[in-house]
Amino acid sequence: MMDSIFSDVLLDHYRHPRHYGTIDDPDLEMDGANPLCGDEIHLQAKIKDGKVEQAAFTGKACAICTASTSMFCEQAPGSALEELQVQKRRVNDMLQGKDLPKEDRRALKDIYALQGVSKLPVRIKCALLVWETWGLMVKE
Numbered sequence: 001m002m003d004s005i006f007s008d009v010l011l012d013h014y015r016h017p018r019h020y021g022t023i024d025d026p027d028l029e030m031d032g033a034n035p036l037c038g039d040e041i042h043l044q045a046k047i048k049d050g051k052v053e054q055a056a057f058t059g060k061a062c063a064i065c066t067a068s069t070s071m072f073c074e075q076a077p078g079s080a081l082e083e084l085q086v087q088k089r090r091v092n093d094m095l096q097g098k099d100l101p102k103e104d105r106r107a108l109k110d111i112y113a114l115q116g117v118s119k120l121p122v123r124i125k126c127a128l129l130v131w132e133t134w135g136l137m138v139k140e
């Protein structure tokens with residue numbers, strides 16, 4: 001069971017997190033924590049004309065949280081804020097174990113590799129931390 005959850009895509013993002021580091025002069029930044037697991041991330045972004053220009057993170061987190069945050073930071077640049085809201089809904093649906101239409105699975109790209117996490121309810125928060133942190137960050 002664990003093997004199917006820790007797919008190659010997930011492990012690749014965990015071992016080689018994309019955009020791990022900091023941004024000079026970020027427009028938005030926020031800490032996110034998931035005390036249930038001990039995940040702590042610091043998320044930063046630069047925004048231009050309603051789109052994410054850059055996203056980066058640092059922190060200490062488990063494989064699922066690190067991979068999910070890496071996937072977010074890889075996809076966010078070039079996305080409009082509203083597009084990320086739609087993506088967040090897809091991620092939520094996926095982690096609740098819903099059967100996603102093909103268009104949604106395609107739109108999730110690498111993130112769909114986290115689908116198996118829906119079978120581990122205690123780890124869902126690990127996968128969602130970056131999205132929840134992002135949601136709070138954009139609201140401020």
Ligand code: ZN
Binds near residue numbers: 034039061062064126
């Ligand atoms: Zn975790």
